[in-house]
Amino acid sequence: MTTRPSRTGREVRLATVPSGLPEPTDLTITEVPLPEPAPGEILVRNHQFLVFGGLRTLLGGDAKDTPVPTLRPGDTLFGPALGEVAEAPAGSAVRPGTLVSHPLGWREYAVVPEADCVVVDPAHPDPVAGLASGSTAYGALTRLARVREGDVVLVTGAAGGVGSLAGQIARLLGAARVIGTTGSPAKAGRLVEELGYDAVVTAGSWRGAAAGEEPGAFGARLAEAAPDGIDVLLDNVGGPQLTAAVAAARRGARFALVGALSGQFAADGSGAAAPSEIDAFQVIVKGMTVRGYTGVDHPEMEAEWAGRLAGWLRSGRIRVPLTRVPGMDGAPRALREMIDGRHFGTVVVELPKSSP
Structure with missing residues (x-):
């Protein structure tokens, strides 16, 4: 069974609403107590999370009617993530050590409702590619x-x-x-x-x-x-x-x-x-x-796409170009670099899979 390697985790929060394009200094990396999952929730240790352009709008303070909530100072950023289950409630179909995708990236540990976790097929040819849009x-x-x-x-x-x-x-x-x-x-x-x-x-x-x-x-x-x-x-x-x-x-x-x-x-x-x-x-x-x-x-699209992507990857008919940014410390910079067009393809931040 996976045990907690530490009592704290780090996450990226909005420090100030950007004036124009977001700068790395508009974000802050905060150390927080390791969250406790409530009944029906799973504790996930994130391995990778997506850096995506829509965050610029969610950070800007003026967006209305967006499909996901905008961010205010003090809020933790979010987005598609891939991680390993660290703790699961009794009776859950998801066990510690299982690889799952979920929507709470930009943090080392995430407490996620079990319904929002998708178990990654162990036979998937490239799980990180599944973070791409x-x-x-x-x-x-x-x-x-x-x-x-x-x-x-x-x-x-x-x-x-x-x-x-x-x-x-x-x-x-x-x-x-x-x-x-x-x-x-x-x-x-x-x-x-x-x-x-x-x-x-x-x-x-x-x-x-x-x-x-x-x-x-x-x-x-x-x-x-x-x-x-x-x-x-x-x-x-x-x-x-x-x-x-x-x-x-x-x-x-x-x-x-x-x-x-x-x-x-x-x-x-x-x-x-x-x-x-x-x-x-x-x-x-x-x-x-x-x-x-x-x-x-189109809520049915994620599952349909996941099946098509896995098949196309296995057959070599599709490529998912990835830019991998190492470590949480690089995450604020990665967002600005993506906005400036410095990267090619999908940008993901990769976190260590073992305790420092």
């Missing part, structure tokens, strides 16, 4: 955009946690051509060489244009990459990239919006708004659909 990409592409054989698919923000999987998923669903966008020529090369994108359009920033670039230059590059237009958009960015995608859309195009990084990662503001200019006339005459995707609207 692939269910968002898969759900949007299957439930909203409904990718069909022969589609031309555009994925904005293709080098992030969602985008690095979205292009591969689109191909597995039958897309004939997959195009991505990113702000980095080096990342563009990796998207083509490692993840199978057919073409990548570079944008100078999350706002969709390089400094000093003529208006419409990004749209011109997109038109060159997709001369016959696009059938599907999986949009992580919004802003001018969404504007250009409307202009490039074919008749009957299906747009699934899953992120708004043009506003969330903007240096000004709180990350809670992402204004975009859309030509409504084009939407009408092209018979387009434009819909937003959130996982809470």
